[in-house]
Amino acid sequence: MKQIIRITVGLTISCLIAALVMGSVFVITDKAKRHNEHVNVQQTMLGLLGYSTSHPAPPELKLYSIYRYIFTDGNVNTLGYVLPVLKGGGVGYQLMEMDLDGGFVAQHPLDLAPEDASESAERSAALRKAIKPPKTFSYADATIVAKLGEKRLAYLLPGEFPGFKTFIHVMLALDPSFEILGLEITEQEEDPGLGAEIKQDYFKNQFKGKSFKKIKELHVVKEPLPEEYKAYLESQKGKESPIPKAELDVIRSRYQDRDIYALTGATISSKAVTDGVKNMVAKFAYRINRLDKVISARNIPAVF
Amino acid sequence: MLTVSVSPHIKSGESVEKIMWTVVVCLLPPLILSVFIFGVQTLIISAVSVASCVAAEAVSQKLLHRPITIKDGSAVITGLLMAYVIPPGVPCWIPILGAVMAIYVAKHLLGGIGFNIFNPALIGRAFLMATFPVAMTSAWLPPIRDAAVFKYMGSGIDAVSTATPLYVLKHYGIGALMEKFGSMSAIYSDFLVGWRPGCIGETSALLLLLGGLFLIYKRYITWHIPVSVIVSVAFFTWVFGGEKFFTGNPLLAILSGGVFLGAFFMATDYVTSPSQAPAKLIFGAGIGALTVLIRLKGGYPEGVCYAILLMNPLVPALEGWFRPKRFAPQKGA
Amino acid sequence: MNIVIRKCLLAAVLTVLAAFLTTGCATEHRFIKKTAFKDTNQIVIEFAGPVDEAWAKNPSHYSVYEKPDPDIKLKIQTITLSPDRKTVALTFADPLNQNQPHVLTATGITSEGKSLGTAILSVKKVYLGYLFSILIGAMIINNFVFTKYLGLCVFFGTSQKKSTAVGMGITFTIVIVVSAMMAWFLYQFVLRPYRLNFLQIVVFIGLVSLSVQAVDTILRKVNPMLFKAFGVYLVLVIANCIIIAVPLILADNEYNALESLMLALGAGLGFLIALFLMSSVRERLELARVPPTYRGLPIAFVVAGLFALAFLGFSGMSIF
Amino acid sequence: MNDLLLTFPKGGVHPPERKDLTEHSAVEPLPIPEEVEILLNQHFGAPCNPLVKKKDQVAEGDAVGEVDKGLGATIHASVTGSVKGVGLSAHPIAVKAPSILIQTDPSAEPREWQPSDWKGLSREELLRRIKNAGIVGIGGAGFPTHVKLSPPPDAKVDTLILNGAECEPYLTTDHRLMLEHAEKIVEGAKIILTVLGIKDCRIGIEANKLDAIEAMKTACGKASPNGFNVTVVPLKVKYPQGSEKQLIQSITGRRVPGFGLPFDVGVIVQNVGTTKAIHDAVVLQKPLYEKVVTVSGRGIARPANLMVRIGTRISDIASYLGGTLPGLAKVVLGGPMMGFAVSTLDIPVTKTTSGILFLTEDEIDARPYGQCIRCGWCLDACPMGLLPNEIGVYVEAGHAGDTSQFGVFECFECGCCAYACPAKRPLVQFIRLAKMKAKK
Amino acid sequence: MPATTKTNFQLVSNGILNENPIFRLALSMCPAVGISTTVMNGLMLGIAVLFVQVFSSCTIAAIKNYIHPRIRIPTYTLTIATWVTVIDLVLAAYVPAAYKEMGIFVKLIVAFAIITMRLETFACKNTVSASFWDGIGMGFGFMFGMVALGFVRELLGMGTLLGYDVLGFRPLLFFVLPAAGFFCVGIMMAVFNYVEIVYNRKKRAR
Structure with a gap:
């Protein structure tokens, strides 16, 4: 009996100590983790917008996130946008509910601090306070609007779609006329040497500069990538390039409206990325127009 | 001086060399045809493949202090088969690397001929697929x-x-x-x-069929594996290959890809296939099913090679399950 | 020994069957029997009785959207009605993304002039198929040993003899199913709601030890013969990283209970298959003239590498 | 035609027959040699004790060795002459074995044996005559015939099978015997049937001996039925058709269980040569001291079928037939599939010697053997359904002790596996090793 | 129980050579096959294991007198799991990119037989400092193995080292595949065996 007590006490104490250690480490590291993640995402975005350490972003560049939710009340679905708005000189958040045809439904203030907005748990908590119980919500996606001063510089769309093996996660940058500014593959597990080549410059930079019109009918062609085009694609990112600038422009104009050249031996991955991007752009363009309409009609003080 | 040895004192005229070289001869017509279809480079690739396999065999046996048996033709077959399943447009030095993998790693490290678990030629090909995925999946010539x-x-x-x-x-x-x-x-x-x-040696169903039939006629292989592979490819394609069930095109399925090459020359490799008739039928049917599975649902358009490789490790178990019926089994055993 | 194995297999099969049966019961609308994807751009609706042609052929009676995008209705190109007026096929202008569940709303269904109200249905890939694909995926296509390289210590340690391998595989399958399900419940109802994710390693390893202990105790009491056969492997199970990897994967992917069960079962059976194949091959290698420096583990690794090369044939495969 | 004949279902090979070397040469008696060495250990069972001493005079047919107890058969002097001594001589299996050396008396007249009617003799008397004549199964291991003909009372024997298959290549002794002494063989069969108290006898003959089949059929027809039912069964040409268990299965479809004997399935098998010897023993009361031996192969000047006295040295036979030819590589006692290769020609003929083969290099295959390529031909060849390839691999890897799982003890070393093996692996040797190791 | 008599140096070299956890003891091989595709991965996981091993060894050595023998193994498991969690959290927070590369393997350190084994056979019988050095040895042994594998595979597979382009082309893509992990470990083990055989032969000759 005495032994059992000793064992129990010993185990309890060691568990407590372990929990204490882990708990404190969690508390210490959690902030750093979030910060680092945030920085990481930020860097990807800035990279897509053409900024780098040698060419830093101007201070007036601001990134605002819009989160889209789907509300369900019985059989009725509505869209809920968590929008950054002007609030007492700073930035606050507001929930705007829209019906499926783009009509305005309701508008709720949200108790959400800007620094917490990127946390899904915090947002859920705020949303739970704002909407009444029979209505449920589920997260759909996020969009980031980059603003330089008063001007919208770009939209940044994180997204994912099924690739050859697993889901491919990307970040897409569009200019206000929905021309592609850049594509970054953030996560993929395609075959090394084949599908994994989608993260190579010569593939993903093909998307750069495609106009909205072209994107709608973008195809994948199973043809070898022309040498000069490949050289051009790899010369991006502000690196010194052996090709003179004038020639680059010639090449760009020559291939501007061409389809996407498939990766050799990885047509499926190439097609997956192309279709995924096409889809993302089409949906986004449709939604942002409706959202803008409602915002201007209702005079919502959105910051983006 | 009289020789004294254990009975029997006469042996059949067959020998490993005879079998192997007969297979080599049966394999030559598709190669000759491929020169007419794709050009001389197929001959060069095959020659490099055979030469490197033979060299790899000699070097491996030298390194491992074993008698050098390059004359028995098994390395030649490995070389030929490996060349037959690579596209005709690859650089001609590619088979050299495959040969090292096929002969040294897949065959001699595991104990030499008779102990390799996987078909060496196919291991060589799988290795090349993994190493040069682009060349191996796109270097097709019209x-x-x-x-x-x-x-x-x-x-x-x-x-x-x-x-x-x-x-x-x-x-x-x-x-x-x-x-x-x-x-x-x-x-x-x-x-x-x-x-x-297509691949160098897989295109001509007719020549492969003739070669295979000759081997069957010579009794070097039995009909079980080829027939069960071809029938199951046809059957599963017929069932699952179409838009609805039972609407696939079985004839197209068996004529395309490497079905005949695999069925007659690769799946029947003595070492890596079971030796009892029921086991052979199951083995062949498994290859056919996996082939169709990879073709229809997998990442590659063709699956014969991988299907054979995937069935190969099942052979020891199959042989354990299907042993010949003992004439007079010991009681209680 | 054989009876033991057969019993275990039977139990496993029954479990799977039960799981499948319970999933197949969910019905959505009494008049609509089935909805399913067909081809790349079709959705097929099967009704219990004949519907009126005028109703069925009017595209405005249907609305279809991908679940996360209720605002974007998909454009219906043509509608075909089968001769018996029980099956409607909607053909869409663009290929459907069949990985996403689609929501189909059919307003005012009329049959023989009678209105039957509105139905909102979810069209998705066959769930049984999805479950099955998880099972097959974990078992063969993404075999934990040959394509995810987990559980190798135990894999190489117990694959020398076929009997050992099968015993280990079965024991492992049982333990992994038990512990993965426990871990799933704990994760879904305790760790995640209370944001204690960071404790998952401790909790999962504790659960694994617990389930090993539990299986040990139960087996010893209920079936001493079974215990004799498999008891020795129980100790080894805990050193197998698959057993801790599966709950972690479950936690990462937010699988539901059935999907978790399938994954755990698939992982266990996959390990069993890998062990069986490897052991039958190694029994033969025992007799082979392997070079002395390679004898034992090194050659086993080389063979496992050859296995992995062969399993590349499954890469990119999706069954459903 | 060949396919319709009876045969055993599994295994077997078809080696080149090479019977044409001797099948048409009638049996000719070998002149009595100057000296004979009669081995005391000629066959299955315990070795005999000599009944004679040095310098004793013996006559043709006198008993010179007897078994005290246990299994065995009496041996007799094959020539008239004087005993030179009891010493050691070369033995085909055990390198040296005790033997009686007899110096022939060249002046002695050959002994005459008068026929007598056997009908009406009791079963015991018949058996006694067979035993006294020292008859053993001269086709195979030399199992004492009187023992074989006294099955345990609970065994229900209903069929006698005469083995005239002679499936081994080269050998033509049974063939010639059946041609030349068909009636005696049928008569012998009747004696055996009488001893066993049954009526049915089938004579199995391979279809490559059509003339023998005809002769036997005629003899069967001629012999008055007496209620006996003696028929000839042509068999498919396939080795080892003459093996006891295979023969029983071919003719009756019955399967002798593992480690069982033919009477377990109600069958007694006798070689046709033995049957003729039984006839001689009962009718003429002539002991077994001479037998027909096929001397064949490309290594001998004149292949022939000879009537040879037991104890004659092979060298004497060779010199009678014109000596050996260059290129001789191997001398085999018995058939090429199961016989024993000997290292010297100074070996005497025994009761079980059915052939002496002088094989040249091109007849034997002395190429070195390689690794098993798992072609499985040995599995197809094995009439017993064993796994010779696995046994070979196990033995080579030093795991001979684990081979009993493959039924290694059921193997009767017919040699089909080794004959069929394209890698020339000495599978029979491996199996013998395995048997030795696995016993321990 | 006797404490070890080896010097610290011997303890460390023992872990790296004689009892190398990957190639000699053949323990904790999953990561050796799975993520030894680059030197960086090997290094990072090696560091993680080093920390877990050292901390766990020291912890156990420090509290060895208070552990009830009945709950020895649960205590080890708890200790290891705690330290793994700590390392996991730290890596996730400060080196997210490398952490993502290593995936599930950091968490799987908890199931490494090598760590439990060292606790059971060494740390619970020896002083804190000896355990520290033993942990360092084992950790470095593991790291050495991982880095060696990573070196071969990264160089041959990608033509790079630590992410820097060394060869300028990709020699054999095969080496970044899982199959190659098996081959590399197998061949490395054979090399260790070969060295041992040659060494023993020389010793005997002397």
């Missing part, structure tokens, strides 16, 4: 006779821009294939003769 037809999709810039029929079938459907060949009967006849893009 048949010389009507090259222009096979330049797939738009304006090809270099010669390496065609696609195998199975690839076209998988991604563009039968319509696209018909467009290339003209009519269904043209597809069948061209596939039978071998006038289509």
